[in-house]
Amino acid sequence: MTKLCIILQFIISSVVIENSRAISSPLAPFTTYKHSIELQKNVADLWWTVDDNEREITFELHMNTTGWIALGISPAGGMKGADIGVGWVDQTGSAHFQDRHASANGRPMVDNTTIDWFAVQGHE
16 A cells, blocks of 8 residues: 655745745745646646655645645546545634545545545645
């Protein structure tokens, strides 16, 4: 079984910081990662590191939103069969996170069979 960890950081600002390696998030990553990509300029940035020994991937996702966010991994790159982590911050500032699975396109179901996504932190 592969364990996945995710660090979610929700952001609402779109100020560019020069030391973020051409990534548009105004927040520096929580830690150092081996890989990064700007998914959408001023909207979504993703950092990750694969630990082959632990069979673990650590993600950090910065999104310019005040709603929920999700990150999924699937065998074919689509929604069908995807293992998905969904996170959000409520009005009190508390972070919430769910492990979900998609059997087809549409709303993914809560995955009660495994718990392989974990939120390390989340804030808005």
